[in-house]
Amino acid sequence: MNERIHHLLDRWLAEAPQQPFIHLPGGRSLSFADLG
Numbered sequence: 001m002n003e004r005i006h007h008l009l010d011r012w013l014a015e016a017p018q019q020p021f022i023h024l025p026g027g028r029s030l031s032f033a034d035l036g
Contacts, residue, residue, distance in 0.1 A: 013033065013035065016032060017032050017036065018031050021034065
């Protein structure tokens with residue numbers, strides 16, 4: 001695998017925008033769409 005991280009993030013944003021990217025304290029999370 002020789003992809004750059006921003007290419008992976010772009011692909012995940014297109015394929016699964018509502019999937020959690022990161023879980024935060026307090027039960028909150030950010031999705032890929034939140035990052036986009």
